[in-house]
Amino acid sequence: MRYDVSVIGLGRIGLPLALSFADSGLSVLGVDTDQNRLQAIRERRMPFKEPGTDELIARVQLDATSHAAEAAQARAIVLTLGTPAMSHIEIDIRDIRTVLDDLLPHLVEDQLIVLRSTVAPGTTEFVAGYLEKHRSFTVGENLFVAHVPERIAADKFMEEIHSLPCIVGGVGEASGERAGQLFEPLGAPIVQTSPVQAELAKIWTNILRYATFALPNLLMMDCERHGANVFDVIELINRDYPRGGIKMPGLTAGTCLRKDFAFSEERSSAPGMLLAVSRVHETVPLFLVDGVKRRLAGTLREKRVAVLGLAFKADTDDERDSLSHKLIRLLERELADVSVHDPIVATPTSSFEDAVTGADVVVVATNHSAYSTPQALRTIAELAPEALIVDPWNALGTAQVFAYVAEVAALRA
Numbered sequence: 345m346r347y348d349v350s351v352i353g354l355g356r357i358g359l360p361l362a363l364s365f366a367d368s369g370l371s372v373l374g375v376d377t378d379q380n381r382l383q384a385i386r387e388r389r390m391p392f393k394e395p396g397t398d399e400l401i402a403r404v405q406l407d408a409t410s411h412a413a414e415a416a417q418a419r420a421i422v423l424t425l426g427t428p429a430m431s432h433i434e435i436d437i438r439d440i441r442t443v444l445d446d447l448l449p450h451l452v453e454d455q456l457i458v459l460r461s462t463v464a465p466g467t468t469e470f471v472a473g474y475l476e477k478h479r480s481f482t483v484g485e486n487l488f489v490a491h492v493p494e495r496i497a498a499d500k501f502m503e504e505i506h507s508l509p510c511i512v513g514g515v516g517e518a519s520g521e522r523a524g525q526l527f528e529p530l531g532a533p534i535v536q537t538s539p540v541q542a543e544l545a546k547i548w549t550n551i552l553r554y555a556t557f558a559l560p561n562l563l564m565m566d567c568e569r570h571g572a573n574v575f576d577v578i579e580l581i582n583r584d585y586p587r588g589g590i591k592m593p594g595l596t597a598g599t600c601l602r603k604d605f606a607f608s609e610e611r612s613s614a615p616g617m618l619l620a621v622s623r624v625h626e627t628v629p630l631f632l633v634d635g636v637k638r639r640l641a642g643t644l645r646e647k648r649v650a651v652l653g654l655a656f657k658a659d660t661d662d663e664r665d666s667l668s669h670k671l672i673r674l675l676e677r678e679l680a681d682v683s684v685h686d687p688i689v690a691t692p693t694s695s696f697e698d699a700v701t702g703a704d705v706v707v708v709a710t711n712h713s714a715y716s717t718p719q720a721l722r723t724i725a726e727l728a729p730e731a732l733i734v735d736p737w738n739a740l741g742t743a744q745v746f747a748y749v750a751e752v753a754a755l756r757a
């Protein structure tokens with residue numbers, strides 16, 4: 345075999361993993377169909393921000409190709425392809441099936457196929473069955489299949505790949521053992537389980553976060569209805585209370601949280617519960633726009649609105665499935681004049697000063713740390729003294745979701 349491992353899908357998950365395998369001494373082939381991405385890799389440039397990987401890509405050897413079939417030249421093949429949810433609440437495994445079809449004629453006995461993508465329960469057994477059906481392998485005996493889900497947060501890959509327990513769900517004991525051996529050099533503790541338990545553990549890690557953040561968002565809407573301050577209520581709930589606490593509100597989305605719940609919901613025993621969680625989050629942009637309209641005499645037409653932040657998560661450059669975009673679309677449908685600033689994303693945006701100058705409304709859509717400085721609030725006060733500040737994160741420290749610059753106590757401090 346020419347390589348120890350190939351990684352198919354060099355996205356936010358696959359590329360850092362391929363680099364980490366290479367760093368641990370394995371020979372690695374990366375596969376991606378995106379030519380721009382391959383070009384960046386060949387030039388040893390990271391196509392996105394992930395702390396610690398710029399140094400790695402400059403140092404380690406990572407061969408790259410666009411042909412999935414070539415991945416069969418490796419002892420182990422790891423699939424890190426996208427697994428979106430279809431709009432009718434069902435996992436979309438088309439990329440996985442395409443790649444399996446490309447690989448099928450080239451697979452040889454004793455190879456290990458690892459599903460690293462997030463998948464609906466039962467998908468790993470489907471992959472094993474698909475390979476048996478089309479190539480007469482006996483998975484667990486002469487071909488090995490495992491699910492090794494990825495639970496690392498964006499921006500923390502290089503920290504957590506070596507420490508976060510690595511869940512391994514092998515189809516048969518031998519598949520689990522081989523997958524464990526592949527990931528062992530990365531240094532994290534290996535936890536063996538069944539494929540379906542690994543699948544459930546991954547999606548429920550994300551469902552727990554998604555549901556947890558829905559509660560403060562619903563509370564924020566409740567508070568608006570009753571004329572209460574959500575930050576005060578959260579403080580009352582959490583202060584010296586020994587049995588856990590409620591999180592802060594915000595625009596909760598992103599490519600994983602926004603779809604992984606669907607992998608449970610597609611066969612739910614309580615259909616609709618997680619959809620309701622999703623609806624709470626998806627309503628937050630509209631809640632903010634409606635709240636602004638109520639305070640601006642019912643219309644946003646030709647009002648200048650500055651949206652701060654495009655990324656779905658603080659201090660990352662990842663805009664995929666960010667609710668900022670939905671917020672901007674809703675504002676534009678109200679005929680507002682929208683300007684946008686984000687200090688990190690690759691999409692070109694205005695400078696902070698240009699975005700907020702003369703704004704009638706300033707919305708903090710992403711809680712980037714750049715916005716949580718006294719200077720950020722002072723600049724808004726100086727350049728947009730009449731503005732209504734909308735900050736569901738309390739990133740600026742206004743301590744209210746909707747507050748006029750003139751009434752923000754923090755400015756006077």
Ligand SMILES: NC(=O)c1ccc[n+]([C@@H]2O[C@H](COP(=O)([O-])OP(=O)(O)OC[C@H]3O[C@@H](n4cnc5c(N)ncnc54)[C@H](O)[C@@H]3O)[C@@H](O)[C@H]2O)c1
Binds near residue numbers: 358412425426495497
């Ligand atoms: N991004 C995260 O933070 C995160 C965290 C945990 C788990 N996951 C899961 O990991 C998986 C991958 O996510 P991601 O964010 O890295 O996705 P991504 O979209 O960034 O990467 C997928 C890559 O696969 C490539 N690709 C598509 N079809 C291909 C084909 N036929 N052959 C070769 N390459 C192909 C794409 O060009 C892309 O570069 C998903 O299942 C996701 O749910 C993501």
